[in-house]
Amino acid sequence: MIDWFSVQGRDLPWRRPGTSPWAILVSEVMLQQTPVVRVLPRWVDWMEQWPTPADLADAPTAEVLRRWDRLGYPRRALRLQECARAIVREHGGAVPRGLESLHSLPGIGEYTAAAVTAFAHHGRAVVADTNIRRVLARSVRGRALPDPSYSAAERALATRSLPAEPKRSVAWNQAVMELGALVCTARSPQCERCPLAEAGCAWYAAGMPPSVQDGRRPQRFEGTDRQMRGKIMAVLRRDGEAASADLLALDPSDPARVERCTASLVQDGLAARIGEQLRLP
Ligand code: SF4
Known part of the structure; x- marks a missing residue:
């Protein structure tokens, strides 16, 4: 790696x-x-x-x-x-x-x-990001996906897999993370250009069976409150402030959603309400 x-x-x-x-x-x-x-x-x-x-x-x-x-x-x-x-x-x-x-x-x-x-400090640490977790799940555990949340079994595997010597452990973390980002991607792993294919990747050797979790639906973004919060923040970044009435134009069909998202931005400290105006804090 x-x-x-x-x-x-x-x-x-x-x-x-x-x-x-x-x-x-x-x-x-x-x-x-x-x-x-x-x-x-x-x-x-x-x-x-x-x-x-x-x-x-x-x-x-x-x-x-x-x-x-x-x-x-x-x-x-x-x-x-x-x-x-x-x-x-x-x-x-x-x-x-x-x-x-x-x-x-x-x-x-x-x-x-x-x-x-x-x-940053070149120390030995188990860096279990989504990419490393996916590569380990496939290459060692023979599964299409890691567990839905970081499990004790995954933690033990990541700790076992990490080289003992700090300098090598840093290089290993970086390499496995990069393999997950570029080659062993979630949707289309390119096993033909992966160094682990010939080295005995368990999932590849098993014929890449689908996971029982493969039915998980990708998260929808369109129409969500997260999308509306992003739109309101984009207006505030551009103009510094906006009238509450003008923000309703972001979704005239659902003013309650605009108001709910505005209130949540204020609650999170990302915006401030001054009278009828919404501003960056
Ligand atoms: S051989 Fe395929 S499944 Fe296994 S680690 Fe490489 S890219 Fe991922």
């Missing part, structure tokens, strides 16, 4: 030598729910604007949300700013080491704490 990555791995800016731990943490938060291709320009812009935690901690929150642009799930932007403030307040402005310290930061869950430990 590590040899394969040295030839096939993508040259992504946050992987380059000299990238700061903070810049790597930002990339991991952005990549949590957004594809690489959409993260790339936003990450570059973000790091030019706020290269250190102290820079982001001091930034106006409205500007933070504007520059988050269309990465989606904008609560991540608020949490990232809270994280920057906690790093300045509690760690002297430097991204802390250790899973426990990282996990205690706002917006940093188990996965991100492990990814920062591995990729």
Whole structure:
């Protein structure tokens, strides 16, 4: 896997030598729910604007949300700013080491704490992202998909599979994650160009049987509250504010939905209501 990555791995800016731990943490938060291709320009812009935690901690929150642009799930932007403030307040402005310290930061869950430990601090950590979980489920367990939520069996397998030596463990995490992103994809695995096919991938060897979970329906986006929240945030990023009455035009057939989504954005701290106007906070 590590040899394969040295030839096939993508040259992504946050992987380059000299990238700061903070810049790597930002990339991991952005990549949590957004594809690489959409993260790339936003990450570059973000790091030019706020290269250190102290820079982001001091930034106006409205500007933070504007520059988050269309990465989606904008609560991540608020949490990232809270994280920057906690790093300045509690760690002297430097991204802390250790899973426990990282996990205690706002917006940093188990996965991100492990990814920062591995990729920013070059430590041994089990980075169980969806790609690694899928590759292990197929190549070792012989299943089409990992368990619906990260299970104890998966955790034990990921821990067992990770090389003991820290430097190799970092390279392994990166390589398996990349294989899942580029080759062993969820919908169309390209086994003919996969180094694990000849190395004994269990699912491939078994003839790629479908999973009992294959009936899971993909999540619908059209018509959801998440889509409407995204539309309202796009108006606020563009204009800074909007009249509540004008926002109803986003879906004249369902004003209750617009109002419900507006209220939830205010509740999440992503927008503020001033009289009849809605604004970025
Ligand atoms: S052989 Fe196919 S199923 Fe197995 S790890 Fe490679 S791409 Fe995935």
